[in-house]
Amino acid sequence: MIGLSHYLVVSAILFSIGLVGVLRRRNLLMLFFATEIMLNAVNIAFAAISHYYNDLTGQMFAFFIIAVAASEVAVGLGILIVLYKKHGSLDLDDLATMRG
Amino acid sequence: MDNILSILVFFPAVAGLLGFVVDKESARAYGITVTMITFLLSLWLWFSFDTANAGMQFVEMIPLIPDMGISYYLGVDGISLFIILMTTLMTLVGMVSMGETKNIKNMIITLLFLEMTMLGVFVALDAIIFYLFWELSLVPMLYIIGAWGGPLRIYASIKFFLYTFTGSLIMLVGMLFVAYLYHSLTGVWSFSITDWYALVLPVDYQLWLFAAFFIGFAIKVPMFPFHTWIPYAHGQAPTIGSVILAAVLLKMGTYGFVRFSLPMFPDASVMAITPIAVLSLIMVIYTAMIAYAQKDIKQVIAYSSVSHMGIIMLGLFAMNAEGLSGSVFQMLSHGIVSGALFMLVGMIYERRQTKLMSEFGGLAAVMPKFAIIFGIMLMASVGLPLTIGFVGEFLVLLGFYQVSPMMTILAGTSIILGSVYMLRVMKFTFFGPLDKEENKKLKDLNTRETWSLIPLVAIVIWLGVYPKPVLGPIDNSVNALLVFMDEKAITKEAKDMIKVPKSVKEAK
């Protein structure tokens, strides 16, 4: 039987993969994907826990996150395209204009 | 004129804004006219002031944020009235005597804004309004030191700003906590100082709050060991900056003690007498000795002004009418005398571009008028009877004698040490042979300089011979303050220590 803990483990693994991606990747596009993975990891946890408690709030929240993530991707990709047009690259090491 | 106080406070600021469109050549005349009108307004305030009434007068109250109990709340009593008069007078005199030529228009606009903030501090009866003006006053001063100062001006101005600003932030926390306490005790929010007066706090709360306010005020006074910003500020500031700084800005600290600490925390104040007296004694003696070691005339006066502030602090914590009235009177006297001395030093600096005593000598022969006025101010500074300096110093020492004879003797050394360093300045600057070529051609005071100093000389002598018109209202308000503190105090020690004059007791 697949229980709550299995879902949570999957969610945690996915989150970790996303986190490693955020930390290690240099390409902004990949970074975006990594954050999406993290968000979805959270969504899985929300959905699982919602099912476990028989409370729909969690699933509702997951939908919200999906919606927000979608719009965020829309805006974010737009910025990325502009950036790419301007700098010809999406490598983070090349984009360090804010050095203190 | 019901809202005379608002007019008094905001007239200089509005005039300052209009000053941007004034022609550069006429800026000085404009500045003098505006400060003159402000001074006349404050004189009018004095004439319509009811001297028999010890409470707040000309009160104005407009709620700003009613939910938080913050309102635009102004008023004056006998204590603040004369500090206001001194502020407008010193701004006027400083403006007349100002020899600055660089960016004169900006300087005048800055000064007018500074005048607004200073007046605001002394009329505010709402803690937030008080705090607002208190902090705002830093900005024009920062600008004056930073833009017109000497070679180290950036260091000096930043030190001045950050040092006093840190202190006031701690004071702000104290204020917010008082408001919170007020809310939790009465259920309504209020930042009005007069509401706060009614608050009877347990002793441990009083002590913490006293400490918070103390840091804010003590840095401004400046009390030992928080005084080190002042030699830099005075050393680098242009003359007008030093005049205003010594005459008015320092008084904001001591005024804060009278307005907040004493009536709000009477028990804590009584407990703080000894530590504060010790710090004040260190101020009096230690800075007088440092003043003696200085080579620069302006630094002598800067340190001497710290030394005299020590006397004022001592009087505030004498807890009797003699000491407190004397202390408030000494604030005025110190403002006028040290302001005049800074102006005099500025005048000689303009002529010789140096303030070092070793560069002078024998100036009395070429600048007799200058020497005479300097001599009069010197005598007032060392507290000669029949000058303004004596009345305050005598009353403070007399008052504190009741608290501690030993400490009074130590504080009394200020009359000796004061004459030691001031006479040294006199001797090395004005006496002795006139042996430096550059000094032989020095010009005596010109008409503008003379006329900016003569009113101060007149006041120094007038209030020394007949201080009653000023001392009377001060004493009245001080007596009311003491009665209030005595009734409010909760510990027995505090009740014993706070001495209401016999005559006031009998009248009740």
Added chain:
Amino acid sequence: MENLVYIALFAPFVGSLFAALFGMSERKIFVGIIGSALIGLSFLASAILAYNLYTTGTVVQVRMMDWISAGDLNVGFGFVIDQISVTMMTVVTLVSTIVHIYAIGYMDHDKSFNRFFSYLSAFVFSMMILVMSDNFLGLFIGWEGVGVCSWLLVGFWYHKPDQKREDNPSISPSWAANEAFIMNRIADLGMLIGIFILYWNTGSLQYDVVFAQLPYLSDSVLMWAAIALFIGAMGKSAQFPLHTWLTDAMEGPTPVSALIHAATMVTAGVFLVIRANPLYSMEAVAGVSFFIASLGTFVAFYAASMALVERDLKRIIAYSTLSQLGYMFAAAGLGAYWIALFHLAAHAFFKALLFLGGGNVMHAMHDELDLFKMGGLRKKMRGTWIYMTIASIALAGLPFFAGFYSKDAIIETAFNEGTYVLWGILVLTAGMTAFYSFRQVFLSFHGEERYKALGFDPHEMYKFVLVAMSPLAILAMITGLFMNQYKAFIYKIGESVQYEMSDHTHHLAVWLILLVVFIALSGIALAYFKYARTGEHAFKPDEKTANGFFYKLLINQYYVPVFYENFITKPYMMISEMLWTKVDLKIVDATVDNIARFFYNTGDKTRRMETGNLSNYLNWMALGAVILLVVAAISAMLV
């Protein structure tokens, strides 16, 4: 009567203001004349007041206006004309008038002539406030006022440069002026404390109110009040150890020395003790009073000893003033207040005369003060010689001159009180006084004409100056004759000033007087043989005595000024320097700066984190999140 009080008080003030109007212009003779006339007017008013008091016996008390009132304190400008103050008023204004007229001649060539008169009249005004005031604070106004005028006048020739102590023991006028002012301030602190003690214990500063309360005060309060007030008196009257300023104050113009540092200001301390006689005659302060008498006796002897070897004409007279002030304190301390006051008046006359005579000599010798460079001047300056001799006889206490009555009465008092040690010292000092005062007369007016070799051409003072001095000469001769009338006059004040010799003393009085006169005469004879002869016995300064231990000790004023310089002035400067450079800058200020620097450095170091690289930021963010999680977990576990 009230108008007379105000005229006596304010005429000098008007004179001072009038002269001040011309303060910066060149010499105007009418400034001097009007100034003198106004002081004369003040004298006239004082004399009428004195006569009125003498005939009617009514004390006049006026209150002009309020001064300081705060809390329970309420002091005003009030004046009282009683026997004590009227004595002082007449003496002060009389001597002042003469000195003013004298100064017209003496300051003739000085370009600051007008300024001088302004200061001098201001001094008289302050002195009048001092003696006329009816409360302690009013007295303090005058007290400080005379101090300032003394400062201005001692430093009158401010342009003179500082010299080494070996060349000029007073260094420079401005130095001497500052020394006088600061030393007086030390004493003034004592006086202020005395005022505080009296105020907090009696609730007033008015003399009569305070004195009426005295019997109800505790012994310690009385004692401390008496001590504190006497410390004030010690400064103004230059008693040991605050005495060094008086001889240095001789740097001022001679009329100033005559008026301020001989006749009037320096006697203010004695006046204070006499004024506060109800306090000093209390049983509880008997110890203090005896200390006053002992200190006075000591100073009388101590100052006289230094005068024995001094070569500077004015400094000798200054020492003799110091010594005579000691006599006055001795009398006041022993309770003979009226005798002290009488000696004060008599001393004012003959000492002013002596100083003015000295001024004539100075004027004639072009400001040369070394007695060894004079000699035989009587041929050139007959009038001055006569005056100086009269004054010296009066000072030495030879019969029928002023000093004979007043000083002998003091010596008799010491005998009468049974304080034989004090008596012995005072008698010995009387001999020394006679010796040094005649040493000075003989060295300057008799003997070989040493000045000729040095190229001086002395000339007598103006006639009008000599005439103006004549009242002093007459008074120096005859004052003593009025002793009994004066006694009757002042006895009216009350019991506390009355002092009578016991029968036993009366019995021995003649012998005592003879003894004193004999000792004084032997002093004069000694001085004559040593200094006055001409020819082969003529006086010559010799190296051997000049290098002797005692001579060196005395000429260096027992090394007290050097001691002050090395153990007070210099260490004070050193400590001040150290406090400034080592403590204030290196500790207090450095601490503040270090706090600021700490924040600045922290920021500067952590600034490196801001690489501008998003990936780095994300790493830091992750690290932060982990730390927060750990903290949350730990705190959750702890709770």
